[in-house]
Amino acid sequence: MRPLGNILVVCLAVIVLYAMQQTKPHYEDLTGPIPAYGKMHETVHTRLVDLRLDQVDFSRELAFTQYGQRKTLTTSGLWAVATTELAATTASTTVAAATWVGPTGLHYEKTDRIGTLSSQMPPMLDPGMPRKVRFVFEILPDQVNGATFTLSSRMAPRLDSEARIAIDDFRKFNDGQPLIADSYDLAKPVPVSGN
Amino acid sequence: MTLALDETPDLSERRWRRRSLWALMLLIPLALFVVSYSDVKEMGKSNNVVPIDVAAGQSARYGGSDWQFIELRTVTEGLKPGALPKNAVPVIARFMVEIGDPDLKNLWLMCSIRLVDATGRSWSPASVPGLPRPAEGIETCTSTIFAGGSQGMRRVVEETYLVPANVVGELRPTIGMRSERPYYLRFARPQ
Amino acid sequence: MWSYVRNLPSKARAWITAGLGTFAALAVAVALGVFEAQPQAAVSQILPGQSLDAGKWRIKPLKVWVTDQKIHGLTPKADQKALVLEVELMNRTTRSDKSYYSTVHLPPGIGAKAEKPMIYLVRDDALMPALQPGLPEKMAYVWLMPATAIPEGRIDFSIEAEKFKQRDNLYGMPGWFNAYTAAKASLALAGGQG
Structure with missing residues (x-):
């Protein structure tokens, strides 16, 4: 009787442990970012930053002025410019990571091809003083519909909030394809939203 | 190998087993403290508290x-x-x-x-x-x-x-x- | 025989057990050594214009040439020349990435004499920009080296790749590990350019 009981206990332990191993959330997910979801044109609150995604524009070329020189960046994909309004919540802070997440989960981090353009440095944010900040992404044309804009204070937030805003409002044609301008000029002041 | 508890070990063995279990109540928090002490200290050194x-x-x-x-x-x-x-x-x-x-x-x-x-x-x-x-x-x-x-x-x-x-x-x-x-x-x- | 072992003094039993363990470990080590000493499968060769999936990158070597003029923002010194390798790189991962520095290696003989490579986006000479998922770009690896170190004929570049692991052993995070040579790309040096 005794050995039989022991075997049963071992079998039970195996089953319980296997079930736990299969069902428990992984450490990586448990300690991942804490999402703060939102839509365009509404303010999303994260731990350190309040933000609103106002506008998204697409273009074939990106133009800007650097050290007094006009520059134009081409791409074999698409430039996507997200215009946001950001303010710090409780203390002066900065924003390190902005990502365009495509519908299939491809992560397009804000481009570093622009170099040291001051308007594209990590923005210094202060409480009570919202700032318009533009983030530029280089994406594939099929990553527009169903995409998400994410923003966090650190590069890979762990147990810290990350804003996730559904990109649901941009100028498009009747068939749902986005309106793509020939060029977007970063030197011009931030456009006023008007759809 | 037996999995069930050994039957009636002598008295001092049982007493020490019980004492060890109680000691865990002290030792686990102590271990957590020792492990996290330097992090907590660093946090205090980086933030105005x-x-x-x-x-x-x-x-x-x-x-x-x-x-x-x-x-x-x-x-x-x-x-x-x-x-x-x-x-x-x-x-x-x-x-x-x-x-x-x-x-x-x-x-x-x-x-x-x-x-x-x-x-x-x-x-x-x-x-x-x-x-x-x-x-x-x-x-x-x-x-x-x-x-x-x-x-x-x-x-x-x-x-x-x-x-x-x-x-x-x-x-x-x-x-x-x-x-x-x-x-x-x-x-x-x-x- | 088993009863004989069981009747031994406990000390002797411990010695025998430990000895068995040692021999087992030795046997495994020897077996592994023999296994590693086997001739490796030959590294595959790719030709110019041929694509290869090498870990994070889909790489297509295009051409290699030598110049003594300024190239992509890098100017060779008086006694130097620049060896330029143009490749098309596509990010196969799900995230913007710029870790293509060690994807292409010069053959060791030449590599020892060359400076560390600079890698430019051919489109606009951006230095080592992140490449976006699914977006192929033409990149130029530029090595500066003494003019005398420039080889003749063909150059065998080795292409390095890493393997994806869903969970690494330390943190359980996904990542790319264990670099290996995925292929050799043999390109004819186009002379006289620049």
Whole structure:
């Protein structure tokens, strides 16, 4: 009787442990970012930053002025410019990571091809003083519909909030394809939203 | 190999087993503490946690030197219209420091002077385009470290901020340095 | 025999057990050594214009040439020349990435004499930009080296790749590990350019 009981206990332990191993959330997910979801044109609150995604524009070329020189960046994909309004919540802070997440989960981090353009440095944010900040992404044309804009204070937030805003409002044609301008000029002041 | 408990081991063995189980209640928190101690300490060294209030006009010893808050003044000249965000005002906080221990490189490490409003929001120094340069000899906290100073020397420390106009009246400066944290100085506004 | 072992003094039993363990470990080590000493499968060769999936990157070597003029923002010194390798790189991962520095290696003989490579986006000479998922870009690896170190004929570049692991052994995070040579790309040096 005794050995039989022991075997049963071992079998039970195996089953319980296997079930736990299969069902428990992984450490990586448990300690991942804490999402703060939102839509365009509404303010999303994260731990350190309040933000609103106002506008998204697409273009074939990106133009800007650097050290007094006009520059134009081409791409074999698409430039996507997200215009946001950001303010710090409780203390002066900065924003390190902005990502365009495509519908299939491809992560397009804000481009570093622009170099040291001051308007594209990590923005210094202060409480009570919202700032318009533009983030530029280089994406594939099929990553527009169903995409998400994410923003966090650190590069890979762990147990810290990350804003996730559904990109649901941009100028498009009747068939749902986005309106793509020939060029977007970063030197011009931030456009006023008007759809 | 038997999995079930051994039947009736002798008395002292059972007693020690029970004592060991009880000891876990002490040992597990102790282990957590030992493991996390350096992280907690580092957190206290990087954040202002415990305020030391300094009355208006008084000076306080911090980072080996005597700090006195002189004034918080709003700047208007030299600003281009439209260069700043709406409702933003540049302000300058001025301190008088009498250097005590001249080893500023260690004592003033990670020096940060911030402005705090009544609800606890804080502003770090900012660069404001168009502001006139401060007079000779006036440095920020960090640049004072490199300017140096001997014992008993008096220096003026100034920091520039950009703050919303509606909170200027309630702002109080705080000073934190790695060598003194988690304690930090919180000054009252001179009346 | 088993009863004989069981009747031994406990000390002797411990010695025997430990000895068995040692021999087992030795046997495994020898077996592994023999296994590693086997001739490796030959590294595959790719030709110019041929794509290869090498870990994070889909790489297509295009051409290699030598110049003594300024190229993509890098100017060779008086006694130097620049060896330029143009490749098309596509990010196969799900995230922007710029870790293509060690994807292409010069043959060791030449590599020892060359400076560390600079890698430019051919489109606009951006230095080592992140490449976006699914977006192929033409990149130029530029090595500066003494003019005398420039080889003749063909150059065998080795292409390095890493393996994806869903969970690494330390943190359980996904990542790319264990670099290996995925292929050799043999390109004819186009002479006389620049």
